Amino acid sequence: MTLGDEQLALEFARHPVRVYGVYRTLLEAEKYYDGHKEKRTEKCALLLVLNGRAEFRFTDIQGQLCRLSLQPGNSFIGGLNMNLEIQVGEEDFEYVLIHYMPVSLMEGGGYPAHTHMIQEINMDQNDSEVRLQAELMLALLEVAAKPGHMEQLEKQTLFYRLLESVLRASRNTRNRESGRIMNAAQEFIHRQYMEPLTLEGLAARFGMRSKYFSHRFQQYSGMGPMRYLSKYRLNRARELLEVGNYSVKEVAAKVGYADPYYFSRVFKLHMGLAPSEIKKKGREGKNPS
Known part of the structure; x- marks a missing residue:
């Protein structure tokens, strides 16, 4: 089983993690490494390749073998409780490895699906996100060994920024052909969300049939275009209700709902509270305590 970029992003958003070690490692050319052949891995990992090529052989507790041929532009996420062997290619192999663990798993709760599997990530080396990753890795390596709670917070923050960049680069690579169009579709929704937009109208604007447009948008955004529009409208509505001096009827109209009663039902269904x-x-929050 593999997870999409949006599904991975959702898992990390739902399951906070604690970052442990951050390592920059160089393995010698044509060497074989079996440090985890008998002793299983004890942490999840995010690994990014800097130079060279190597084959990673993971074996999970069911005996399933997963082979990854890694080189610059490749990454993987997960890998908890696995046996691991590494065969380095003809050049030295250099990578950055970040160990982390989901907080829920450490507290004896459930675990995200990606932890006990290997999720391979492929990125175009020319993507702007890859250049950003180099900066974030250097910052992580610099702060990794520093003690203190502020430094731990910085390490956590940098990890999440790096992870987000990796997933964005993966999505960009996976959707290279339609990514520019889908990004433009999102931006159009952000500008015109208050208008009576339809799936057919959006698809026609970007020169696609409705079903194909919806499929590509789902791949790119993790949800269909009309659900994306609805969520964006409701988020904007919540902002207006919290900080503005508008009635519920006015807010409904401002975010594209002609019927304020229908807006109220939809809002409560998705937000858990009535507008x-x-x-x-929001009013109570403005009063001094």
Whole structure:
């Protein structure tokens, strides 16, 4: 089983992690490394290749073998509780490895799906996100050994920024042909969300049939275009209710709902509170304690 970029992003958003070691490692050319052949890995990992090529052979607790041929532009996420062997190619192999663990797993709770599997990530080396990753890796390596709670917070923050960049680069690579168009479609929704947009109208604007446009948008964004539009409208509505001096009817109109009663039902269904309750909480928040 493999997970999409958006599904991985959702897993990390739902399951906070604690970052442990950050290592920059050089393995010698044509050498074989079996440090985890008998002793299983004890942490999850995010690995990014800097130079060279090597084959990683992971074996999970069910005896399933996963082979990865890694080189610059490749990465993997996960790998907990596995046996591992590494065969380096004709050149030295250099990589950055970040160990992490989901907090829920450390506390005896459930674990995200990606932890006990190997999720391979492929990125175009010319993608701007890859250049950003180099900067983030250097910053992580610099702060990794520093003690202190502020430094731990910085390490966590940099890890999440690096992970986000890796997933964005993967998505860009996976959707290279339609990525520019789907990004433009998102931007159009952000500008015109208050208008009566339809799937057919959006698809026609970008020169596609409705079904194909919806499929490509789902691949790129992790949700269909109309669900994306609805979520964006409701998020904007919540902002207006919390900080603005608008009635519920005015907010509904501002975010593209002609019927304020329908807007209220949809808002409560997705947000868990009625618009009037959000508005009341916003007013209370402005009062000095």
